[in-house]
Amino acid sequence: MSAAEKIKVADLHPTQITVGMREVIDKQTEMAKMSKDERHEYLQKHPIPVVLGPGKNLFPIDHHHLARALWDDGFEHAWAETVADLSKLEGAAFWAEMDKRQWVYPHDAQGKTLPCSALPAHISKLMDDPYRSLAAYARNAGAYKKSTTPFTEFAWANFFRARINIPSGDTGFEEAVHKAVALAHSAAAKDLPGYLG
Secondary structure (H helix, E strand, O other): OOOOEEEEHHHEOOOEOEEOHHHHHHHHHHHHOOOHHHHHHHHHHOOEEEEEOHHHOEEEOOOHHHHHHHHHOOOOEEEEEEEEEOOOOOHHHHHHHHHHOOOOEOEOOOOOEOOHHHOOOOHHHOEEOHHHHHHHHHHHOOOEOOOOOOOHHHHHHHHHHOOOOOOOHHHHHHHHHHHHHHHHOOHHHOOOOOEOO
């Protein structure tokens, strides 16, 4: 893994199709409370892990919410750390290797698997999946523990998607979080990563 380097947010090519926009807004709110120096220090301490792909393009494998928050707030730069150089691979071979290493998640806002060609070309094109936000909020409320299993939050998002309706508005979302926490502790969730029982 290389040392963190300053990069342009616009140069990041997403490796997933969706984010939870509530989480993006939370990141924006968090950074808005920081001074310029504090934000600079925060970004250096939370570098975006990237893979060098074809054409030496940067493919983030985590921190998509942070990247989207920076873009939406008009920040041009972030810090990134290269975890692998796969720039010698082209097209299908690159994506096959990314898939093998569990570094790409081409699933839409309904949880449907799409080809890697459907991945957005730019951070600004990431779509909102409310169930991804639900999974994160439920975890923060004690539904399950953080796990090193790749795409844990997406697995929980899909579990909740099939069982919970998210009503509109903040109150409706809070109700969904309460339901999600209870459901996460049920036997139906026992095979999911981070299950607490």
